[in-house]
Amino acid sequence: MSNYPDNLKYSKEHEWAKLDGKIATIGITHYAQDSLGDVVYVEMPAVGKEFKAMQEFGVVESVKSVSSLYCPVSGKVLERNENLDKKPELVNTSPYDAGWIIKVELSDPSELNNLLSSADYQKLLK
Amino acid sequence: MSEQLKRTPLYQKHLALGAKMVPFAGWEMPVSYPSGIIAEHTAVRNSVGVFDIGHMGLIKVQVARGKGQEEGLDLIQKLTTNDASKLAVNQCQYSVLCNENGGALDDLLVYRFADHYMIIANASNADKVLARLRSFPSATKVSPWEDHAMLSIQGPQAVRLVEKALAVSLSNLKRNHTLEEKNLIFSRTGYTGEDGIELIIDKIEAPKIWDLFIEAKIQPCGLGARDTLRLEAGLPLYGHEYDEETTPLEAGYPWAVKFDKGDFSGRAALLKEKEGGLKKQLVGIELEGRAIPRQGNSILDIRNSILGVVTSGTFSPTFKKPVALAYLLAPCPLSLASVFVEIRGERVPGRVVDKSLYKRVK
Known part of the structure; x- marks a missing residue:
């Protein structure tokens, strides 16, 4: 079960969000990184950019393919994980920790209710 | 369209190794193993890797000798761009099957053995190639060779490790040549830009031989690494660098188009393109x-x-x-x-x- 931590919320597009006050940290799930294979580039938005829920905010490229990243909640980008520029493989090796992608200031915290729990996300994967 | 995907005799071996399986040209093939594409790619560049390439389309063309002419050779000469008459027994060449406009129907390896020719077509084009060969009026028997498996062992250490694992000597086996020994065909060819051996074997033998390579710590490699390796080496992949509107001259294979061997499908168009510019x-x-x-x-x-x-x-x-x-x-x-x-x-x-x-x- 540790592949999908209970304290995170999940989107059907395989992103996760971790809430800390009004700030959500966003990344991709274990399933997503495993499906993509070796991640070699993560294209991230500029700090300050605003996104609506489920709007595309970047792409993650693996050796084989390119995949869009969707912002699970509406908000403004506060920070991006600059370590991914040098070490995109962190998305594979540590998807929920060192491999986080952006931090967003939520504009509508109620949207978190639209996201899935760990148990529901795992049901989706079956 | 719910056609069952075909599986090579190594399917269970791939699952046991934790491979990610994907549909490819009607086959269910490993795209990568848990080590990942980059590690597999690097293993081939630096030492050695082994690929299951049992999805390739093998076609046997019989040599029917009559009226002073080898009919199998005649068929191949009229349909492909390279000059198969130059092949010695146990030699192979890169060639292209073109339509009348010079567009590639497939790119191939043409092998000559003592009593037949063999064509290796891309999995995605195997049926098309077979139909094209059979549509040509000839007494020659053309048949898919479906009881085979194929492994490719590639990398600077490939030849040495194949020699060791299978107790054969390959030191005299030159590039684009084959050796038939112990019921196996060893072909010094590949699709990675490295030295290596492609092994054509009986289906039943394949799992046992695969295990020998895995036990020898040879990295199993999937279609993902096969693609990155061939791309770096500038080797064309049908559906990407080749299609029916693209000629072998454009793809960078003028040496595989032999205008002086007599007429062949696409010759006039290719000659016109050569003289008029690509x-x-x-x-x-x-x-x-x-x-x-x-x-x-x-x-x-x-x-x-x-x-x-x-x-x-x-x-x-x-x-x-x-x-x-x-x-x-x-x-x-x-x-x-x-x-x-x-x-x-x-x-x-x-x-x-x-x-x-x-x-x-x-």
């Missing part, structure tokens, strides 16, 4: 930055005019940067160095280089 030419592109070019991305000049199109792109595990194979359309100065690749609406600067981005130090 419509497009395959090149390599090295990109700055991190965004990865993909098939269909446009190549632009500084004024945003379209110069060509990307046919394959990836992150090069060897050079650790994005690379592509692309067709530049004529009239395009081939001395041209700086271009832009349009990726997701952004113009990414790149540099035109030889299509063989990677060249093995021999």
